[in-house]
Amino acid sequence: MDDFAAHIDSQRGLPWENIADFEHFYKTHFVKMVVLCAKIAEDEDLSSQLVQEAFFKIWEKRGSLKEVANPAAYLYQTVRNTALDYMRKMKRERVGVDIDPEAHHHEEGDGKDEMLSFVRNASQKLPEKCRVIFEMAYFEGLSNAEIADYLDLSPLTVKKQKAIGVQKVKEILIPAMQTLLVLFSYLSK
Template identity: 30%
Template sequence: MKKARQEIVDWMQELYEGNEKALAYFFKLHSKSLAYFTTRMLEDKAEADDIVSKCFLKVWQKHKDFKTEQNIKAFLYISCRNACLDYLASLKVRTAAQENYIKYLLGGEETILYDVVQTEVLDMVNKEIEELPDKMKIVFKMLYIEGKSTAEIAEELGLSIQTVRNQKTKAVALIKNSLLKKGVSNALQLAFLFFITK
């Protein structure tokens, strides 16, 4: 944990000094979460990716203004949110979901904070899923990402329903323990539990 923190501090210094590799580092760190965040609002992945790229360009243009990685993250989320709002406002025809997102985005900082937290939790959970043993990972993804039932998974993988349940229970326990070891707060662990019970 301390080593990871020091690495971020070092990259912050590199960014301040104008090292392009530092921008690539922060892009790798945050672009996936931001792409999820913007795609949900726009229902247009290409446009969402374009907005994320433009917001990172703004980070580069202001690279001397950021004191901490949290400053960069906040700037990126707020910039992406504003760019999404501008894009949605410019559309002649909007879907019902896009109309709802305009109201949502105009709703204030609490709504944006909720979305940021949800995005961060999903990003962390996705990283933890990739660390699971192969069979467990397949079962977990089928349950929570593909939305299949225990019976469907058992049939598809040629396993008993009890084996699927056992794999699910072990996967949830492993992810929870890993989040705990990484110092993830109780609030984020609760968000994870909400994610897996939805």
Template identity: 25%
Template sequence: MGVKDNGKIGVTKSFYQEMFLTYHKPLCVFVMKMVSPEEAEDIVDNVFMAMWEKQLRFNDSNHLKAFLFRAVYNQAITLVNHKKYVNRTMREMPREEWDEDNYLRNRIETEVYMEVVQAVEQLPERCREVFKLSYVDGLKVSEVARKLSISEDTVKTQRLKARKQLQEILKDLYPLCWFIFMLGR
């Protein structure tokens, strides 16, 4: 992790890279509920850049995580409010209001998403490939079979195997994940 200075985590280059790889995508997903994908990526990149430039220090990994989510949320709110102002002046409908309840709901969804991503990465390679193509990319069984040059029965078997393994890995979180991510398609 980072360098400890007076009990606080500092931002070394390797620690920064690790944080970026761990949190970039989940933070983008988190703020994409408020802004466009391009704007979300810009916001997250700006937060990481500011954190690096200011060499911020954190008490622990929870403090760091809270900082990242709050910082990107605040940046997104600023952008949304600016867009609302511009929209009002142009007599367009403003975007949906964002408040603390939306922040908490979106943060929880993002945390669940991170858990699912980590669990999926624990699946065996072929199982993971089939799962991602089926549930992330939304391909049909026949399309997955064609893309991977395997039979449709193998695709079905691998999908079932993936769901069972994810159920074991995610335990009590699995029904919520299935509801949020799979049934929402």
């Protein structure tokens, strides 16, 4: 843990409680967040703008963020959501139709999109820290070391949280899949 993180932990404060801490938080995480965002937006200049927008959102609503347990995880989620929202908006503008981002697209294919959707929905039921690590690992493709660096955690903690996440997602999905199999067998009669 760096000196700044130790300072924050000892103060029990958040990095957006004053401008100096926020500036340090920004400088510490900006480049890492641009790299992360570029995995979604696939454009470094755009990613830089989206990360700046995410930091701005956090600063604007800092008064309501008193209960955030892990500022780095909250930042990651804000950056990710900002990038995904932007990508959805661009897709709507290209298509010219108001697409519901939660709608499931039933296109011909091998069912990977539907399965991924089930896993994403199941991952939303994980505890926050576990969910963030699970998403970074399995949806963003980040290594344990990268996740540990982004969230200021030990690689062992990341590994354990990933294992917990996989186990809990399985526990959520297996009964649902069994129900679907029973339903399909009933309908095929």
